[in-house]
Amino acid sequence: MSSQPRTPTWDPSDDLPDRLGGTPTLSMPDDWTLSTPWQRAQEETDGGGPINDAERMVYLEGSDYPHRVTFALDGADLLAECDCKAHRYNDGWCSHVASLWWQWVRGEIVVHHLDTGREYPAPPCWLSLDGDRTDLPTDDLTSAELDAWLTCDLGDVSVREFARFTDRSPGTVGNLLRWAREKVGGEGR
Structure with a gap:
């Protein structure tokens, strides 16, 4: 984490709300460690990079083209949304999201908190992926x-x-x- 929060520079894409229909929070499937997306995330190199504070381009070696992924902290949640078909059909889990998670837990990428401006080089101690924090009333907090x-x-x-x-x-x-x-x-x- 950086010692001083910086001002967030996230500007959503013009088509982000229409394209994604709202960004869900990440929750891990029960068998995620045995999944094909998790295997690809560990074996294939990502040739993409950041677009802005909330979105990254993920271009895995075995892919035909890159995918745009929202991957940022918001409130007490990790937002994760990919434009690929696998993400929609696998309850929010695909090789692109798995790749970002794998890179983050290994300290290879920094994830931004959209509300505080803080940068996290690894998952923070308060992050929970079981989906029970989505309803926390954090909107009124500075x-x-x-x-x-x-x-x-x-x-x-x-x-x-x-x-x-x-x-x-x-x-x-x-x-x-x-x-x-x-x-x-x-x-x-």
Whole structure:
């Protein structure tokens, strides 16, 4: 993670809402480690690259042409959507999404958080792929409150540790966390 969040530069493609019909969050299929997409993700090199903070072009060696993939953090979720047929028919799991996940867990790509502007070179400690966080009321949080709430409450990182990481005082982080907890309707810890 970079120590200072940067201003997000994500501008959705003109056709993104129509093309994708809304971006779902990633959830892993039960047998994902035995799947053909997972095998391709590990064996084939990706010749693509970033388009913007939310989208990447994925061009696997065995593909005839590249695929546009949304792969970004939003709220407490990882958004993942590919324009390939396999993604639609395999419940959101395809070799292109699998390739980005494989690259991310190995530290080969950086994934952006669209709300906080923070860059993650690996999956953050607060990320859950079981789909139970999609309904969390994070829309009313400022980017700083969301960042503190995700890291401290969901990620179980101490206020002091997060304060050191972000060059803030523990009191500032504590206040951000308190305001975030009030807005999401929970007392927290």
